Amino acid sequence: MQMKSVRLHGVGDLQIHAEPVPVPGEGQKLVRVKAVGVCGSDLHWFSEAGIGDAQLKHPLVLGHEFAGETEDGRRVAVEPALSCGHCEFCLQGHPNLCASIIFAGHGEQDGALREYMAWSEKNLFPMPDSLTYVDGAMLEPLGVAIHSVDLGKLKAGMTVGVFGCGPIGLLIVQMVRLMGATNIIATDLLPHRVEAAKSLGAYHAVLVGKGSGLEEVRAAARGRGVDVVFEAAGEQEAVDAAFDVVRPGGKVILVGIPGNDQTSFNAGTARRKGLTIKMVRRMKHTYPRAIDLVSKGLVDVRSLVTHRFPLAQTAEAFRLAARREGLKVMIEM
Ligand SMILES: [Zn+2]
Ligand SMILES: [Zn+2]
Numbered sequence: 001m002q003m004k005s006v007r008l009h010g011v012g013d014l015q016i017h018a019e020p021v022p023v024p025g026e027g028q029k030l031v032r033v034k035a036v037g038v039c040g041s042d043l044h045w046f047s048e049a050g051i052g053d054a055q056l057k058h059p060l061v062l063g064h065e066f067a068g069e070t071e072d073g074r075r076v077a078v079e080p081a082l083s084c085g086h087c088e089f090c091l092q093g094h095p096n097l098c099a100s101i102i103f104a105g106h107g108e109q110d111g112a113l114r115e116y117m118a119w120s121e122k123n124l125f126p127m128p129d130s131l132t133y134v135d136g137a138m139l140e141p142l143g144v145a146i147h148s149v150d151l152g153k154l155k156a157g158m159t160v161g162v163f164g165c166g167p168i169g170l171l172i173v174q175m176v177r178l179m180g181a182t183n184i185i186a187t188d189l190l191p192h193r194v195e196a197a198k199s200l201g202a203y204h205a206v207l208v209g210k211g212s213g214l215e216e217v218r219a220a221a222r223g224r225g226v227d228v229v230f231e232a233a234g235e236q237e238a239v240d241a242a243f244d245v246v247r248p249g250g251k252v253i254l255v256g257i258p259g260n261d262q263t264s265f266n267a268g269t270a271r272r273k274g275l276t277i278k279m280v281r282r283m284k285h286t287y288p289r290a291i292d293l294v295s296k297g298l299v300d301v302r303s304l305v306t307h308r309f310p311l312a313q314t315a316e317a318f319r320l321a322a323r324r325e326g327l328k329v330m331i332e333m
Contacts, residue, residue: 036113187241
């Protein structure tokens, strides 16, 4: 049996292929893919033919935010990371730090922008009827947001910053509101994202620009500083702003992925403030919680999906997403 897939051949070069449907290996199920979200990390692959220290080595199928239907008719959200389950880090409860992790749509492993994929049964999470396949695909970025907020160890009544309001930032805004933050300051360079942050629960949503907007952020923090800042832009300016406004003894959680693979901060500022700095590595154990949060209506993933394209128009979808026009761009099959 043949299927359609979309492979990245080089910078900006996505091509449609016809290829055999994969045969599930041991412990795997064949999944008919129904919805795939385009992630900021996919856009790094698309526009740089790599991400961080990983480079494109063969025509790669991207896509790691997805949901589909198994051969036996189950509607499932799919966790894209396959951890080994027996290394030191897996055994200590950190599968996201697994030494031999395999991730859909990364490095040597093809992802979900194809009609079928074979994936580990233990990574398939059945969804309640109230969740659509598109909702299911959103559980992956929601998982990253949940894990990020877990690392922030929030207390009710805190002042929290969310710098960068793409889909992950907007999910973090909702999560910190849910956790009882009483002052949420969200920033972005784009007006439509600032608007979305406001409507999804930010108390202060600030449009920032090159060197502007920081005064408004400081004022919103009432001079005292922010308890925890989530940097979800992957931009040095946002990192700088985070270290500027975080309070002494506060936390900076770095969620964003910088384009040039470098992040810097002023060591003197960080030391004098006695800051805790954490890096977010994907997520762990988040799918059941993400499913509950969405099905109980506590987190809105649906309004983040602004564009939908069929698989055949994946290249167009990526170009639109790269222009940062909407929020989440979805491929539906
Ligand atoms: Zn992603
Ligand atoms: Zn492992």
